[in-house]
Each structure stands twice: as C-alpha cells, then as structure tokens.
Amino acid sequence: MLSNTGNFLLLINIFLSSLIIYNSFKCLKTESNFIFKNIYQISLLQSTIVLICFFTLTAAFIVSDFSLITVYQNSHSLKPLFYKISGTWGNHEGSLLLWVIILTIFSFLFLIFNKNHPKNYRLYTLIIQNLLILGFLFFIIFNSNPFSFISPIPKEGLGLNPILQDPALAIHPPLLYVGFVGSSIYFSAAMASMISNYSGRNFAQSIKSWVLISWVFQTLGILVGSIWAYYELGWGGFWFWDPVENASLLPWFAMTALLHSLLVLEKRNTLYFWTIILCLLTFTLSVTGTFLVRSGILNSVHTFANDPSRGIFILIFLSLMIFASIYFLFNKFKPTNDFINSNSKETFVLINNWFMMFYLITVLLGTLYPIFTDVISNNKISVGPPFYNSVIIPVVVVFLFLMAIGPQAKWIKNKFSNLKNILLILGGAIIINIAIFYFLKSYSLISNLILISSLFLIISSFLDFFKKSRSSLPRIVSHLSFGFLILFIGLNHNFSVEKDFNLKLGEAKKIDNYEFALLDLKLNQEVNYKAVVGKLEVNNSITMERKILYPEIRIYENPQTLTYEASIQTNYLGDHYLTMSNIDRSEYYNIKFQHKPLMVWIWISVILLSLGGFLSLFKNAKNN
Template identity: 50%
Template sequence: MASLIGSYSLSFGLFLSVFIIFFSVRNLRDTEILDKKIISFTFTQFFFVVTSFFGLIISFVNSDFSNETVFNHSHTTKPLFYKISGTWGNHEGSLLLWLLVLTLFISIFLIKSSQQPKNYRIFTLLFQQIIIIGFFIFLIKTSSPFNYIVPTPNEGLGLNPILQDPALAIHPPILYLGYVGSSIIFSSALAAMVTSHVSKEWAKHIKQWVLASWVFLTLGILLGSIWAYYELGWGGFWFWDPVENVSLMPWFALTTLLHCILVLEKKKILTSWAMILSIATFALSMSGTFLVRSGILNSVHTFANDPERGLFILIFLFTLIFLSIFIFIFFHSGKEKIESNFFWLSKETSILINNWFMMYFLSVVLIGTIYPIFLEVITANKISVGPPFYNKLILPFLIPFLIAMAIGPNLNWVKSDFKDKFYMMIFLIISFLLSALIIKQFDINFLVNTILVTSAFFLFFSTSREFFVKRFKNLSQNIAHFGFSLLILSILFNNIFSNEVITNLKIGETFKAEKFTINFENIDQEDEKNFKAIIGKFNIQYLDGSSDILNPELRIYNQPNIITSEADIKTNLFTDKFMTMNYVQNQEYFNIRYQVKPFMIWIWISVLLITFGGSLSFFNKRYEI
C-alpha cells in the first residue's frame, strides 16, 4: 500500500514539473512580481516527493517484501534504526533522497530569494527544474524504488552489515545536502548569467548557499571518514580511494568558490572565474555520482553497478555541462572593467593564491582518479593510482600553501604592507625550532617532516594570535583557518607517531613488542538479534606498568551471511588504541592488528572546528568572513 502511494506520488511529482515550467515561462514576460502559483506548485512537488519518500520508509519499517528494494536491502531481524536508514542505504532509495533534497532546496530558495529580481528567480527555478526532471526520469525509468515482486517473499536479503552503522546511517543525507546545495549554486549562476545579474548583490545572496553546502559537504566527508576509520578495520581515515576522492573534488571547488565569492562581494571582479567555479562544483558532484554509481571505478564502497544507469547519468551530466558552456559563452559578458587595480601585496592576491593552490590540489585528485580510466580505454593497460601518488604531488605544495594561508588574512584589501613582520618572524623561528626538536626524536626523514611541521605550526601560531588581536572580527574565518592548521598538525603527527603490530595469536598466547606486550586472554560468545559475536579479550601491558583491556569482535551476521570484524578502540585526548581480530582460514590462531594512533580524535575535532567556523557566519554578521 505504502509502495503504491509512493509510486504514484513520484509520477504526480514529475507531472507537476510541466505546470511549473509552463507558468514560469509565462511569468517571465508578464508582470513585475512572481506568480504565486509557481511557488505553490513547487511546494506541491516537494510534498509529493516527501510522500513518496515516506512511502518507502514505511515499506522498510513494515518489512514489506513485495517491494523489490525492501526485499534486496532489508530483513525482519534488523533493528528499527537500520530499517529506516536502509531506506537510503541503497541505490534506489538514495536517489529518492537526492530528489527530496533537490525539491526541498528549490522551495527554500524561492522563499529566501524574495529580494532578488523576478526573472533571475524564475530562471534559477527553470534550470533547477531541468535537474529535477532529469532525476525524476532517472529514478522512474532505471531505478524505481517501488518495483513489485510476485509472489511476495517471506524474508529479505538483508543490509550489508558494514553499512549497519550509526555514522553511515546519517552520512548520505548530510553529504547530499552538500551536493544538492551545489545544484542551487549551479542553477543560480546560470540564471544570473542569462539575466545579467552577476553582481555584488548576487554574490552576497549566493554566499549563504555556498556556505551552507560547504558546511554540509565537509560534515558529510567527515562522517564518511569516521565510519571508514572504525568500521573498515584498517585504522586509517583516508585512503585516497576513488570514492573518497569523488567527494573531495567538489569540496575543493566549493572551498575555492567560497573564497572567490568574498572578492566578488566586495567588488565586481573575477566574475567569470566565479561562474566557472559555480558550474564546476555541481558538475563535479554529478561526476561523482556517475563514477560511483556506474561501477566504472574499482573501490571499497561499491554501490549498485549497472551500466544502463551509468549511461543515463553520463548523458545527463554532459547535457548539463554543454548547456552551461553554451550559456557561459553566449550570455556571460566577461568584460568586467579591468579595475583589477589592486597591488600585488593585498588580500585579493592572497585569495587568488588560495584559488591557485586549491585548483592545483583539485587537478591532482581529478587526474589521479580518472587517469586510469582514460589509460585503460586508450591503451588497455591497467594501472593503480594510490596514496603514494597523492602524497608526492600534494605534500610539497602544502608548504607554501600553509605559509600563504598564515600571511594572507593579515593583509588589507587593495594595497597592503607586511604587517607584524616582527611577530611573523618570531613565529617562524619558534615553529622551526619546535618542529626540529620533535622530529629529531624519531628515526624519520628529517628535512621533509621538519619543513612540513614547521609550516603547519606557523599557521597554528599566527591564527592563534589573531584570536587575541582581532577578537570577534573575522572570527568565523579565523576559527576555520585555525581548525585547518590543527587538522594538518594532527594528520602529520598521527602519521609520524603511529605504531602498529600485526601478528597471529592463539588463545592464551602473549606477544612481546618493544614497548608493550599483548596477552590474548580468552574469547567469549554472545548472541544478538541479527548477528552472533565472538569477542576476544586482550590485555595490553605497557612498559610504564599501565595496561589496557581491548575487546575486538568478530560478528557473524545471519542475513546476509557475512563475517565482519569490529574494531575495539580506546580513545583519549592524546591517542587512540585500535585493535581488530580476524578469523584465519583453518587455523587455531587469530590474526591480530594492534595500532597506537596519536591525536586521532584531534583530526575529527579540527574538522568540526572548521565547519563550526563556517557555520558561525550564519548567526552573526559580526563574525562574518
């Protein structure tokens, strides 16, 4: 029943697009004010998509296995929470969620943009409708969440256990808010070009959307990373996996846009650049969807692989790209008065430098991700591009980037002088001495690590000082930049100080490492609703006499029948202790992986700080960047 309503609601929703487009086009010429009907139709469309979405949720909650999506991804023994999150934990449901956010955002846009010119609003709606219709057709045609199975099966196939996790349950919705937010930026940039509305006012108004999408995208990536850390059981948080890269690329574009908009907001320069970035952000989000959903990439996080779906998104994506190129060439007058009369040392330049480096990082990730596809098609050679490639190309450039980031915010608009030279020099020297002192303790490449840590410390000190000098002025930016320095420092230290042991142990055996011993005391068995758990008890004794008890688990899920290993993580402010236990075929011993990961929690905290900084400027104009 719920499926039936959901299915019909979708068709009605698509049908409403016809009305919205009809009234919008009519409204373009007529009057001065926006036709109220357009707003009501847009809201009705949103309402239908919500109904459809709830229809699917209810089918999941009731375990209605006559619905194919529910049958494929749910099971009666699953806890309620994962029944609900299972709604968007699959290809069909997640697309419905995309559509939900698309229609939600355009409704919000129409309310929030009442100060903007009428035609600009209508064109934004029209471009957004193109995207919405595309997704409607994609959903109904190739991936309907409401297909029937006759006869109704008694039991579902179950949700992949590694997806049964709280962080991953909310990761997709948050990430989509970011992705879809970029669609509003895209549509409004096209509309602004068509109606010649690219101006400081436009920049002010769209900045809210840029910020919001940026905050959600950052949070979404963070959640995915946290999930990978404790669920995938290798103790890493970022692997430069194609699917991770795909979410990072729009993030780079959005961050660049955020900085670029700041300039555009002050004076009307860099307009073409802002337009290109607005288009690129959404194009990259869509390419991400294409690369993940089409199965063209080989990755940990594979989703539904279906070439037909891939083909649809591919054609849709390139239609949008060519449409925007067309609009950019024919409507955008790149002829801004060359009033770019700012001195080489100014805030404008520092933002340009930020944009420059960001684009470089973006290009590294983009090329690294899609190059193997190109090579395979052209030469039939298959290569892998992994972490060493990204480290080599990104780390050297991080150094000047961090230093520019420390100096930039201290500069004035138009023309500036090196202010606070004295402090800056002192900070640089302190940072260097501090890093040299720390790095010397370890048997690692001295030069690289010292320079890297120095530049990160430099940013750390200079942003810390800003809090005292500027107080509430630019607080938002300052927190974000401070968070970034903290992030880089934590990642570096995490990398440098990590310690890891992989070994095979039988019950009762003890493993001696340099600084600790691991004692495998016993194993225990527990029965849960949807899995059986084998829990190991490990006692770790350190040289200083302290000890830890860690209980990693093996879970044998009943539906689908999959063995997963759950890490046990002891977190405190300074280090994480991470242990996983793995079953080895036909042996009495287990494979044990024990890691000491310093400053792990600071990686999460600093990303939260960055997003907090970003969202702060919503609440108080004074903090604004």
C-alpha cells in the same frame, strides 16, 4: 499498495515540476515585478509531496513490505528498526529520492528567501533547478524506481550489508547529500545569472548562504564517512584516497575555492566569471562523482551494487549539463576590467583558488587516469595513497604558509610592514617543531616542514584572534582549525605505532616495549549475528599502561558476511586500536595493534572547521 502510492506521487511530482516551469515562463513575460502567487504554492506542494513520497518508502521499509524490490533487496524483517529506517537511503534507489528531496527543498527555500533580488533572476533559477529535478525524476521512474513491484512477493528480504548497519553510516549520506546536492542551487543560480545578466555583488550575496550551507554539510559528511571508515573497515586508517572518497572530496575543493572567490566578488565586484565557473564546476563534479560511484566503472572499497544502464543515464545527464554550461559561458563571456593589486587580499584569495585547483586536478586526474589507460591502452593501473601523498603533501606546506600570511593583507592595497612579525612567528614554529621531535625522536624532512607550516598557521591565527575585531572570527576559527587538522594528522602519522603478529589462545608475545596476551575467546550469539570475541591484554613497559581490548570477528546471517570489528579505546592522548582476524586453516589469529596518537583531535579539528562555516553563515544572515 505502497508501491502504487509511491509511483503515483512520483508522477504528480513530474507534473508539478512541469507546471512550475510553464508558469515561470508565463510569469517572465509579464511586466510586473512580482512572481505569481501560484508558483510559490506549487513549489511548496512539490516539496511536501516529495517528502510524503520519501516517507512512503520509509513506511515500506518499516513494515517490511517485500513487494517492493528495493525493500526486498536491502532489508530484512529481523533488522533493528533504526536500520530499517536508515535503509531507506542506504541503497541506490532510495538515495536518489533523497537527491530529489534536497533539490526541491533547496529550490523552494531559494525562491522564498531571495525576495529582494530581481524577478527574472529568481525565475530562471527556478526553471533550471526544476529541469534538474525533472532529470532526476525521469531517472528514478525509468531506471531506478524504488517503488518497483516484485511478484510473487518474497517472504523474506535479503538484508542489508552488515558493514552498512552502523549509526555513522546512517547519517553520512544525508549530510553529504545536503552538501553536494545542495550545490545544485548555485549551479542553477549561476546559469540564471548569465541568462538574466544579473551579475556582480548582488549575485554573490544571493548565493553566499547556500554555498556556506553546502560547504558545512559537505565537510561534516566527509568527517562522518572518515570516522566510519576508521572504526569499521578495520585497518586503522581514516582516509584511503579511494575513488568513492575522492568523489566527495572533489566538490569540497571546488566549494572551498568558491567560498573564497565569492568574498572578492562581494567586496570588490571582480572575478565574476571565475566565480560562475566555480559554481558550475561544483555541481558538475558532484554529478561526475555520482556517475563514477554508481556506474561501477571504478573498483573501490565502498561497494555499491552497480549497473551500466544507470551509468549511461547519468552520463547523458552530465553531458547535457556540461554542454549547456559551456554554451552559456561562451555566449556571455566578455573580458571584464577585473582589477587586482598584488599583495592585496584579492591576490591571496586567488592564491587560495590556485592551490584548490591544483588539489582538485591532482585528485581528479588520479581518480580518472586508470579509466583512461584502461580504455586507451588496455593497461589497468592503480592510483593509490602513495601517489597522492607524494604529489600533494609538499604543496600543502607552501599552501599553509600562504594561508597564514594571506588574511594579514588588506583589501585593494597592502604593503608588507609586518615582515618582522612573520619571521618571529616562523621562529616560534620552528622551535616548537624541534621540541616535538627532540622529545619523541623521529625525523623526516617532509614531516618537519608539515609541522612547521601548520604551527606557523596556528600561531598567526591565534595572534589574529586577539588583534582583530569579532567580524573575522569565522575565518580565524576555520583557518586555525585547518592548521590544527594538518598538525594533528602530521603528528598522528609520524608517531603511530603499528604491530602486526600472530597469536593463539593462551599465548603471549613481547614486541619492543609492548607485551600482548590473548587471554580468552568467547562465542556470543546476538540478534542478527554471531561473534567470536577475543580478550587481549596489552602492556606498555614504558608508560606502564595496561589495556584490555575486545576485538570481534562477526558472522552475519542476512546476508552471510564476515566482518572484523576493531576494539578501540580512545582518550585525549591517542587511540589504542586492535583488530583480530582468523587465518585460514590455522589455529592462530592475526592481531594488528596500533597506537594512534591524537586521533580524537583530528575529528575535533574538522568539527571546528565546519563551525567556522556556521559562524560565517550566522554572520551573513544577521547582516542581510
């Protein structure tokens, strides 16, 4: 029953999207400056029906209707209700439905919130957005239909991968999707802007809020994903430069660049075509990322069930998008009289974009290069953290300095009268850095430079905070927290302690200033898994800290999987992180203990970073 309802609703949606496109074209031909009332109504209906369609699937998950293949493959009747609900978007088919929801809702909201912009621009945006919606609806119906029927109906589902049964991972996809699927609306707007010749300041104003919204959500989405990886994947890292993570980072770089160039377009009415390119690039990268992740051409920690036919569909969709973008860019591009002064704020925005493009190209290249070597020279290579760290980190140092100096410059023209200030701040940063390393004793040139540059950015942002008017608060908050983010990552990386050893029950071991003892092992029976829980005592002879940690080895039944749950004790100074794993054919357990300083502050910095985006959004809404 639910299967039929779902399919029916999907078909209605295809009809409604076509109807919107048809009516929009009809409306374009009229002289009047108003958009037909029925276009609004159909758009609203479309969003509503997509939501109902999604809730139908959720209902199927809740009642465990295994007549749907998707439910059968990804759920189990014994699964807790919360994960039944989050299971709706925890799989390929359901998550595509979430795509379409965001596409349609953004389409509707963009239509009603931009009433003071010209009719043609709004209609073209609507048409292009609905073409995107149609593309995804066809993909869903012909290739990845969540409402596909299975017969005979299985009695029980296969269950959801236990490592995905996690609250952080339940909210991760929706956040991320609002981010990168949300970028579709300014892809459509950019195309519409070229078609209807609606450029400049006003165009910038019409998309600014949307860019900010998607940026904030993308940032939060990446954060939640990292937190999940940190406590769930069990080896204490939070960023692995894994292809799937890179796929979410690439649009973020493009969005961040766009956010800045949009300011120039808004204030100074230049860089129009560059801004358009960034709008198109952001969504293109989002779809590229989806292609890489879902087609299974990459080998990654984050496994999705893969299928090449999906890949072909997304690839065709992607190529249509790119060639349409290129076609309009080539046709509409004309050299503009962009006017940029050196040392002005515009220059620094350009420099921001310059660095963002560098990061983007590095990460894109690192992600795609193995595919190219494999196809062209039949040589499989890996590109992992050591590559990204050695290429990117040195450049970050320079970037942070420029990020601190940039906002001091004025629009249009600026003279550096405050060189003395800069030197003073730099001196302060160096002194703090020396103090940190003096007390904690560790040395490497690159980490010194990272700390100095991030401290430089932090101090100058603080000074800014007391000098400037309240209007630059969003920028100060974001820049300040970015400085903190890099500072904390740097400190965390430098002063982490890691001990790796084997222990058996009742045994104790002393390593440097730490003493470890495996006091107890217990077998627990939970609802959907069994767990071996270890009780470990950790004594630090220097700080006199004593910790008891309870790492787990879990054995899930549906489907059968072994996972290692880290035991983490967090406080404001740092995390004690411990994982225990069994060694095959041995009574010993491998113990990995880590002390990760200032971990929680890394998360807080990212939250503050996105808060800056929120403040900017708020300010923008108040001004318009």
